[in-house]
Amino acid sequence: MAAGHSVKTVDTEDMDAIKKLLGVPEPAQSCHTTVVEGYVIEGHVPIADVERLLAERPKARGLAVPGMPTGSPGMEAPGEPADNYDVYLFGRDGASIFSRY
DSSP: OTTSOOOOOOOOSOHHHHHHHHTOOGGGOOSOEEEETTEEEEESOOHHHHHHHHHHOOSSSEEEEOSOOTTSTTOOOTTSOOOOOEEEEEETTEEEEEEEO
16 A cells, blocks of 8 residues: 555445444544554544554544545545545544644
């Protein structure tokens, strides 16, 4: 992969159960869910934020970009302005903004 991470893809019919098992809060849920070095990455999270998460290693479950904002990685739309969106750091005690775009 371009960012230097190995990827294993697992197709499943019941993503709601996977998201629940991994502790992704309902308001933070999006279209894609992955686990990287023990952290959950939910939605279209920029790789820079994933790398920062892995470098800092905060006590959290993971990062999430709820929905599919235009301009987030993989959601670029030529000729369309990018949406402003937040990347959330979430855990057992709630969520906080990790970065803003």
